[in-house]
Each structure stands twice: as C-alpha cells, then as structure tokens.
Amino acid sequence: AQSVTQLDSHVSVSEGTPVLLRCNYSSSYSPSLFWYVQHPNKGLQLLLKYTSAATLVKGINGFEAEFKKSETSFHLTKPSAHMSDAAEYFCVVGHSGAGSYQLTFGKGTKLSVIP
Amino acid sequence: EPEVTQTPSHQVTQMGQEVILRCVPISNHLYFYWYRQILGQKVEFLVSFYNNEISEKSEIFDDQFSVERPDGSNFTLKIRSTKLEDSAMYFCASSGTGGGNQPQHFGDGTRLSIL
Numbered sequence: 001a002q003s004v005t006q007l008d009s010h011v012s013v014s015e016g017t018p019v020l021l022r023c024n025y026s027s028s029y030s031p032s033l034f035w036y037v038q039h040p041n042k043g044l045q046l047l048l049k050y051t052s053a054a055t056l057v058k059g060i061n062g063f064e065a066e067f068k069k070s071e072t073s074f075h076l077t078k079p080s081a082h083m084s085d086a087a088e089y090f091c092v093v094g095h096s097g098a099g100s101y102q103l104t105f106g107k108g109t110k111l112s113v114i115p
Numbered sequence: 116e117p118e119v120t121q122t123p124s125h126q127v128t129q130m131g132q133e134v135i136l137r138c139v140p141i142s143n144h145l146y147f148y149w150y151r152q153i154l155g156q157k158v159e160f161l162v163s164f165y166n167n168e169i170s171e172k173s174e175i176f177d178d179q180f181s182v183e184r185p186d187g188s189n190f191t192l193k194i195r196s197t198k199l200e201d202s203a204m205y206f207c208a209s210s211g212t213g214g215g216n217q218p219q220h221f222g223d224g225t226r227l228s229i230l
Contacts, residue, residue: 043119043206043222043224044158044206044208044221101163101210101219102171103160105158105159108157
C-alpha cells in the first residue's frame, strides 16, 4: 500500500528566506512522486515530479525536491520565498492500480509567507 | 498551455437531488479521473476512466455515483441522490498515458454544497 505523510500542516517563513516542506512516503514499489500546489480557489498545479531518473528534481517557480530512498523522503525546497508562494502544497505518490494509475495525496502543508 | 476545465465552479443543491459535474479534459488525453476533497481533509481518488469504461474506483464511489463521456470532449460525474456528506470540492484530472511519466493535470474544481 502507498501512503504519504506531510510532517507539517502549516509552515510560516519570511519573504526571502528558504522554504522546506517535508514529505515522507511509503510505497511497495519504486514510486513516482509529485508535488502539487493549490492556490486559494484554484485547482491543483503540478510543481515537479520524480519518476526514477535524477534524484534531485527541479520544478517550476524555483522549487526543487530531492528523492532520498534511504530516508523515504521527498522534501520540497526553495532558496528564497516569495509572497506569491503562499499556498497549500501536496506531496503525492503515484502507483499503478488494477487498471489505472492512481494518486495518493498527503494532507497538505499550508505555506504562509510573511512580508 | 492546454487546461482541464470544469463547470460549474460552484453548485448548490438540495439533499436528495441529482447533480452533474462537468469536465472538459485536455483534448489529446486518454485517461480521466475524478477526485474529491472534503473541507479540511485529503484529496481522495474516486474513479479513473479509460477507453469508455471505468478502470478503477475507490470505496467512496458507490452506486450513487456514475461517470460518463457522452461525447468526444466532455467527462461527467453524476451523483444520483445527494447527501449532506457529498459536500466537497470535486476535481477532474486527465493524463495522456496511464503511468507516472505523464502527470495528471487538474481542473480548478467544482465546489458542491448540499443543503
């Protein structure tokens, strides 16, 4: 079975400081991992994905994530937070089901950016 | 960039009534999905659809739910007799393939409120 644990429900950073959103996963197979972002009243936008290529994955808007198999982690980072980064972030593990590909979501981490 | 579009953005319905949520997936995508997010909870998989039939469904997707692709562009979710607990944000997603290499693209969601 697959599962995702986002270790913080809420993270608050000052503008210009680094962002770290933590995610641990559990998967029976080599996982595909994703980070999605949801701005208020908007849909889920893909930030980045890991599908067994390079362990350091670069995404949009300066975000990146590192896949660490030994730690079963896929933490999301950004060197310098911007006000527009304030949103909810979801760590997601993908897996093939009986006849399709399913996504299992973490509970989400709400990122607040203080000016 | 092509988008998944969902209508309406907000639907208010009396308990016991039928509701149809509509989605237009990205035009060359072949796999379609519905997810649900109850307020304050995780995004949950409901159903996947490929080649004009359901590929997989979750325990949530009981007999009151159905999906249909009535024409070449629309993908609908019908809830036959709505309950209060069906109040949630419903997301449609589509992908070009069934694996992780082509991520699922999400619409902005329909907020369903059952009175």
